[in-house]
Structures are given as C-alpha cells and as structure tokens.
Amino acid sequence: MTFNRRSFLKAGLAAAVTAPVAGVHAVEYSSKIKFDKTADVVILGYGGAGACAAIEAHDAGAKVLILEKLPQGGGNTAVSSGGFMVPKNADEAYKYLSATFEFADSEKDDELVKTFCKEIMGVKDFIIGLKPDTKLMIYGHAGFKSLPGSDTIDKYRIRGKKRGGDMLFDQYRYAVEEVRKIDVMYETPALEIIRRNGEVVGVVAQSNGKRINIRANRAVILTTGGYEYDKQSLRTYALGKDIQGLGSPGNTGDGLRMAQTMGARLWHMTSYSCPVGMKVPGLKSAVQLNILAPSHIWVDQDGKRFVNEKGLDNHTCLYAVNQMDPIRHRYPRIPCYLIMDEKARKAGPICGGATSGYALNRENYKWSKDNSAEIESGVLIKADSLKELAKKINVPGETLEATVARWNKDINNGKDTEFGRILKRDPKGKTAFAGREAPIVSEPLGAGPYYAVALYPTMLNTQGGPKKNVRGQVMDPQDKPIARLYAAGELGSMWGSIYQGATNNAECIVFGRIAGRAAAAEKPWA
Numbered sequence: 001m002t003f004n005r006r007s008f009l010k011a012g013l014a015a016a017v018t019a020p021v022a023g024v025h026a027v028e029y030s031s032k033i034k035f036d037k038t039a040d041v042v043i044l045g046y047g048g049a050g051a052c053a054a055i056e057a058h059d060a061g062a063k064v065l066i067l068e069k070l071p072q073g074g075g076n077t078a079v080s081s082g083g084f085m086v087p088k089n090a091d092e093a094y095k096y097l098s099a100t101f102e103f104a105d106s107e108k109d110d111e112l113v114k115t116f117c118k119e120i121m122g123v124k125d126f127i128i129g130l131k132p133d134t135k136l137m138i139y140g141h142a143g144f145k146s147l148p149g150s151d152t153i154d155k156y157r158i159r160g161k162k163r164g165g166d167m168l169f170d171q172y173r174y175a176v177e178e179v180r181k182i183d184v185m186y187e188t189p190a191l192e193i194i195r196r197n198g199e200v201v202g203v204v205a206q207s208n209g210k211r212i213n214i215r216a217n218r219a220v221i222l223t224t225g226g227y228e229y230d231k232q233s234l235r236t237y238a239l240g241k242d243i244q245g246l247g248s249p250g251n252t253g254d255g256l257r258m259a260q261t262m263g264a265r266l267w268h269m270t271s272y273s274c275p276v277g278m279k280v281p282g283l284k285s286a287v288q289l290n291i292l293a294p295s296h297i298w299v300d301q302d303g304k305r306f307v308n309e310k311g312l313d314n315h316t317c318l319y320a321v322n323q324m325d326p327i328r329h330r331y332p333r334i335p336c337y338l339i340m341d342e343k344a345r346k347a348g349p350i351c352g353g354a355t356s357g358y359a360l361n362r363e364n365y366k367w368s369k370d371n372s373a374e375i376e377s378g379v380l381i382k383a384d385s386l387k388e389l390a391k392k393i394n395v396p397g398e399t400l401e402a403t404v405a406r407w408n409k410d411i412n413n414g415k416d417t418e419f420g421r422i423l424k425r426d427p428k429g430k431t432a433f434a435g436r437e438a439p440i441v442s443e444p445l446g447a448g449p450y451y452a453v454a455l456y457p458t459m460l461n462t463q464g465g466p467k468k469n470v471r472g473q474v475m476d477p478q479d480k481p482i483a484r485l486y487a488a489g490e491l492g493s494m495w496g497s498i499y500q501g502a503t504n505n506a507e508c509i510v511f512g513r514i515a516g517r518a519a520a521a522e523k524p525w526a
C-alpha cells in the first residue's frame with residue numbers, strides 16, 4: 001500500500017470534517033441574526049450537481065456562493081468513473097428508463113423522467129462547452145439489455161489521460177473557478193438552514209472553527225450528496241449490514257437532515273447503486289471487485305453458490321447478497337466469498353482495471369498486479385486445499401469441495417446447470433462497461449493453492465433524499481414546494497432501486513442546471 005505525504009495530509013484534514021455535521025433543527029430568522037456573508041444563491045456541496053447549479057445560476061446573473069465541507073471539491077463526482085449517459089433517442093430512453101422503475105416497483109415521477117430525457121440530449125454540448133479542446137468518447141451501454149429501448153443507451157466520458165472522475169470534475173472546476181470566478185469556501189460545512197415564515201433565507205455554516213451566518217437572497221440549493229458514510233442513516237434506511245463506501249467520506253447525509261428540518265418529503269430512501277467489493281486494512285473506503293479471470297465462483301457462508309456471478313449488473317449486486325436468515329440470525333451472504341485458483345490469482349488484480357473510487361484516487365491505494373500484497377495484508381486468504389481454505393473462512397469444508405466439484409463438472413460439460421453463467425461472451429457484444437469484461441467468462445477451478453476473499457456490499461451511492469419537482473424545488477409531504485429550497489444530484493435522486501449506470505452524473509448535470517436557473521430566477525426576500 002502506498003500513501004504519499006500529500007494524500008496523507010488531505011486524508012487527515014478530511015477526517016476532521018467527515019463526521020455528519022448538520023444539526024437537527026432549522027434556525028428561526030430574527031432581526032438579531034447578523035449575516036457574515038451574503039449571496040443570491042448559496043449552494044451546499046461542491047460536487048457535480050453543485051458545480052452545474054453554480055454555473056447556471058451565475059450565468060443567469062446571480063451572485064453565487066458554494067460551501068464545501070472538505071478541503072477539496074469533487075465529492076463522489078471526482079472519484080467516479082466520470083461517465084454520463086446520453087441516449088441516441090429521447091423517446092427510446094424514456095421507454096427504457098421507465099421500465100427500470102416498473103421492474104423495481106420504485107416510485108417514478110413521470111415529469112422528472114420526461115424532463116430528464118429531453119434535457120439530456122443537450123448535455124454533450126454543455127460539457128464540451130465548459131472547457132476548450134474537450135472531446136468525448138463512448139465507453140459503455142445499457143446495463144439491462146432485456147428492457148425495451150436498451151439499444152439507445154450510450155455512456156460517455158471525457159477523452160483524456162486522467163481518470164474519468166477527475167476529468168469530469170476538472171471540467172466543472174475550470175468552468176466554476178477559472179472562467180466564472182465563483183466564490184467557493186472550502187472546509188466550510190453547512191450546519192443548519194435559517195428559515196423565516198417557512199421559507200429558506202440563509203444557512204449557518206462552520207468556518208475556521210466558528211459558526212457563521214450566510215444570507216441567501218434568492219435560494220439555497222442542497223447538493224451535499226448522499227449518506228454512504230453515515231452509519232445511522234444506513235441503519236435506518238438500508239437493509240443489510242456491513243455496507244462499505246466506495247466514494248467520498250464527506251457524504252454523511254447532512255443535506256438529508258437539513259431537508260428534514262424544513263419538512264421535506266423523502267423518497268427513494270431504500271434505493272442504492274451498490275456493487276460488491278473488498279475491505280482493505282487501513283483504508284477509509286473499500287475497493288470494488290472486478291475480477292476478469294474466469295476460474296472463480298462466489299459462495300455464501302454455507303459454502304454454496306447462490307447467483308450467476310457474471311450475470312449481475314455492477315450497480316445491483318447488493319440485491320444478490322442482501323438476504324437475512326431470520327432462523328439462524330445472520331446475513332449468510334454478508335460477507336460472501338470469492339473463491340479462486342492460483343491461475344486466477346496470478347492473472348491480474350481482482351479489482352480489474354477499475355480506476356474509480358476514493359481508495360484508488362484519494363487514498364492512493366495501489367492494488368498489486370498479482371494480488372500478492374493483498375495476501376500479505378490478509379485480504380486474500382490462501383490455503384493449499386479447498387478443505388483448509390474452508391476452515392480458514394469458517395464454511396463447511398465438504399460443502400465447499402462439493403460446490404467446486406459441481407462447478408468444474410458443469411463447466412467441463414459446457415453448462416452451468418445451477419445459475420446459467422455463460423462460458424464465453426461475444427467479443428463484439430455491447431457491454432455496460434467497455435474493457436471490464438473478458439471474453440472467457442467461466443472456467444473450472446484448477447490447481448491450488450486456492451484463495452478466498454470476503455466480499456461486502458460496497459456502495460457507489462445512495463439515491464434517497466428530499467423529493468424535488470421539475471424545477472428542482474424540494475417538496476413537502478403534500479407535494480408543495482418549500483419556498484427557496486432546491487436540491488440536485490444524488491441527494492433525493494430521481495432514480496429508483498434499479499439503476500442504469502452513468503445516470504447519476506447525468507442527473508447532476510440536468511437537474512443541477514435546472515435548479516441553478518430556477519434559484520437565480522427567485523425574487524430576493526426583503
């Protein structure tokens with residue numbers, strides 16, 4: 001594991017403010033409140049949604065102030081893969097995206113989906129226009145090919161040498177700070193909303209250890225991201241246990257609590273985008289599993305396979321592992337175990353070519369090419385025989401041996417009779433992520449030593465938060481807008497439990513921009 005001094009300092013600084021900070025009540029305005037700073041539009045959180053809102057509010061003539069809790073901006077956006085979905089055709093995209101809500105029986109706001117599908121068609125031009133010499137590339141397609149309209153889904157990212165999330169956020173940072181000189185206050189977490197007669201008129205924040213009052217003449221926009229790192233919110237809203245974060249530890253549900261203090265209606269609270277991955281000792285965040293070698297399976301704590309390991313869309317793995325056993329008082333698949341042979345261990349890092357995530361991008365963890373460093377650190381558990389391996393991970397040895405024997409027999413006979421995992425992939429077929437799928441999908445486990453890796457749900461992002469309308473206004477339980485309060489991004493995302501990849505960043509752009517324009521158009525309060 002490699003840490004440099006800069007990343008260590010940043011991680012240390014970040015630690016100071018990554019605890020949930022927002023208070024549990026709003027502050028009532030009175031003429032005694034002295035404002036330390038004033039802006040027309042105050043934006044809480046400087047990730048993708050906050051940046052897009054700031055750009056539009058500024059361009060509409062508003063004086064904008066961004067408050068960011070951490071010493072640097074970017075949030076999940078800057079450690080994401082930087083992908084954003086732009087379909088070929090808006091009507092087909094509407095069909096496809098609508099089907100994801102039906103499939104999951106998640107709440108769908110038809111107006112939001114229609115607005116998204118219309119506005120997303122202009123997003124390539126918007127991104128290209130933010131910085132000179134920007135070029136885009138397609139890197140992936142639909143996650144759910146059986147849904148109607150799936151052929152229209154293309155995922156784009158900025159072409160360049162840096163990592164995807166950094167390139168996307170650099171684009172925003174350039175447009176916000178260098179072109180527009182928008183005021184950003186770092187290490188300034190927003191704590192509480194200031195309200196007057198039910199409308200939002202400002203924010204209390206913390207700056208240099210002091211509480212400061214900021215007046216928002218027109219509106220406040222919540223873009224504080226989700227609650228991936230707030231254990232209490234996860235316990236309240238997420239089924240399952242031991243859920244790890246892949247993104248920025250600053251996302252601790254602060255905006256969620258601030259919205260609640262204003263009486264917001266919440267939605268999509270049990271919806272997540274969540275692969276499986278590994279805990280690494282000493283890191284704040286987890287690393288996503290993306291094994292390319294075919295000679296591996298997953299087993300539960302009883303040593304049995306339970307799913308087509310390569311049939312899952314990356315974003316929906318949580319649903320395959322999140323099962324409670326009420327009789328034996330356990331989650332038998334949390335952790336579950338990746339079981340692989342020596343050939344797979346040597347074939348490449350089990351995190352594959354993944355370049356996104358806080359661990360790799362901000363904690364600067366370098367996964368070893370042959371997974372040997374992770375044997376040392378105990379992430380990979382090694383044994384000469386399957387029986388010995390089973391003992392080390394506390395699963396029944398005979399069952400694990402029988403599971404591997406059945407897998408090997410099946411694959412040698414040309415068919416996974418248990419879960420239908422395919423043997424080979426059409427190399428020309430469209431995949432959700434380019435370069436993340438090898439053509440050979442399944443192989444028998446060969447000679448030992450054998451390895452087990454504990455796999456946990458590792459959250460990309462939560463979708464829950466305040467419900468918004470098509471102008472980005474936060475709604476109350478009667479579906480009435482809360483005056484001068486807006487939200488955008490993954491906080492109260494429009495997406496439900498079945499998530500098509502690259503649509504969170506896309507939503508940040510579409511509804512960040514909409515919220516920015518609408519907030520700037522509010523009349524100042526007096």
Ligand SMILES: Cc1cc2nc3c(=O)[nH]c(=O)nc-3n(C[C@H](O)[C@H](O)[C@H](O)COP(=O)(O)OP(=O)(O)OC[C@H]3O[C@@H](n4cnc5c(N)ncnc54)[C@H](O)[C@@H]3O)c2cc1C
Pocket residue numbers: 021022044045046047048049050067068069070072073074075076077078079080081082083084085188189190191223224225226246247248250251252254255356357358459460461488489490491501502503504505506508
């Ligand atoms: C590893 C990974 C890969 C991903 N890849 C993709 C992808 O390719 N495509 C895609 O569409 N989605 C992807 N996602 C999801 C997507 O990146 C996020 O949903 C999206 O970036 C959210 O943007 P946001 O602006 O809402 O929040 P963020 O970008 O997380 O920004 C929120 C900001 O608010 C700040 N903040 C929090 N609390 C406060 C407070 N009290 N006061 C002030 N500031 C505060 C945070 O520090 C943070 O900077 C990925 C996520 C991860 C973790």
